[in-house]
Amino acid sequence: MSKGQKARTRRTASAAALLAATVTASLAAGCTGSPDPTDDSRGEPRTLQSSPDQSPSPAESGAHGASPLAVKIDNAAAARPQTGLNSADIVYAEQVEGGLSRLMAVYATKLPxxxxxxxxxxxxxxxxxxxxxxxTLAFSGAQGKLLPLINKAPLDARPPGKAAGAYYRGTDKPAPHNLYLRPNKLLSSAPGADALTTGFHYGAAPSGGQPEKSRTVRYPSARFTFTWSGKQARWLVSMDGTPAVTTDGKRMAPATVVVQHVKIRASAFHDFLGNNTPYTETVGSGKAEVLRGGRAYNVNWKRASATDGTAFTTAAGKPMNFARGQVWVVFTKA
Structure with missing residues (x-):
């Protein structure tokens, strides 16, 4: 049994109890349709609070095993350029309120x-x-009715209210687009590749696929374009028609891009203006395109349960190998 399989086995042991608690909290949250303040441009989010003795030190945060750091990243135009994204092992892109986009970066092999x-x-x-x-999940806060679900989830929630020393306000952008994280204040060191229990396979490219120079994924109010650079052997990222760079001037350029077609439905939550928060379902199965090496491969994806990683397979039923390096997964409506 691999390390990833053992980790999933441990997680499954408590899944039933956690699911029951989450469902109960979710039903309670859905009892009212009134909008909640959130961290859009009109206000700051509500955050989880704790006393000092409830906040583990960086060393303690990593003591429970190989666990990655996930950080919710602002992707509004006012938030760009972002900091530290090129060090992430995985970047997830999702649709949020108003058809805009937000990112979640996952760090395991390097902490910027x-x-x-x-x-x-x-x-x-x-x-x-x-x-x-x-x-460990780093985020600025959440809607009030979502906080009980976060508290019950099997993760180490670390917003500013529980790790004030890990965050600081920058001077280059206006609030709320200027909150930054020092990852080494949450984890003493990078946990390593074993923490990435995603189900991804890496290796030589399979045969087949179609030549692909550029792929664009559109949300109602946002779009991502990935353009192949043979010179860099990477997919160059553009957002809303503008080349995406980080604050050090380097272009965002993953080795593999996954365009994953999923169900996106309404959730029980709303933003400050009453816009519904989309819920992106990542458990299930469907179609996807994997971009690597200047080619596009049509594949199937399957994630049987929340504690499983996602398997991407070719039409022949074989695991789809990703290129070594950063992976972007862009969720789009099936």
């Missing part, structure tokens, strides 16, 4: 000095993060 701007968590994040062994 700073990451941000950090923004609020969403209900979908809890399902997506169940694939990891008690990950």
């Amino acid at each position: 000095k700073a990451v941000g701007p950090v923004r609020s968590a969403r209900e979908s994040d809890l399902e997506l993060l169940r694939q990891f062994e008690r990950p």
Whole structure:
């Protein structure tokens, strides 16, 4: 049994109790349709609070095993360029209120000095993060009715209210687009590749696929474009038609891009203006395109339960190998 399989086995042992608690809290949250303040441009989010003796030190945060750090990243135009994204092993892109986009960066093999701007968590994040062994989640806060679900989830929730020393306000952008994280204040060191229990396979490219120079994924109010660079052997990222760079001037350029077609439905939550928060379902099965090496491969994806990683397979039923390096997963409506 692999390390990833053992980790998933441990997580499954408590899944029933955690699911029951989450469902109860979710039903309670859905009893009212009134909007909740969130961390959009009109206000700051509500955050989890704790006394000092409830906040583990960085060394203690990593003591429960190989667990990655996940950080919610602002992707509004006012938040760009972001910091620390190129050090992430995985970047997830999801649709949020108003058809905009938000990112979640996952760190296991390297911790940058700073990451941000950090923004609020969403209900979908809890399902997506169940694939990891008690990950640390850094976020700016959440809607009040979502906080009980975050408290009950099998993760180490670390917003500013529980780790004030890990965050700081930058001077380059206006609030709320200027909250940054010092990852080494949450984890003493990078946990390593064993923490990435995603189900991803890496190796030589399979035969087949179609030549692909550029792929664009559109949300109602946002879009991502990935353009192949043979010189860099990477997919160059553009957001809303503008080349995406980090604050050090380097282009965002993953080795593999996954365009994963999923169900996106309404959740029980709303933003400050009453716009519904989309829920991105990452458990299930469907179609996806994997971009690597200047080619696009049509594949199938399957994630049987929240504690499992996602298997991507070719039409022949074989695991789809990703290129070594950073992976972007862009969730789009099936």
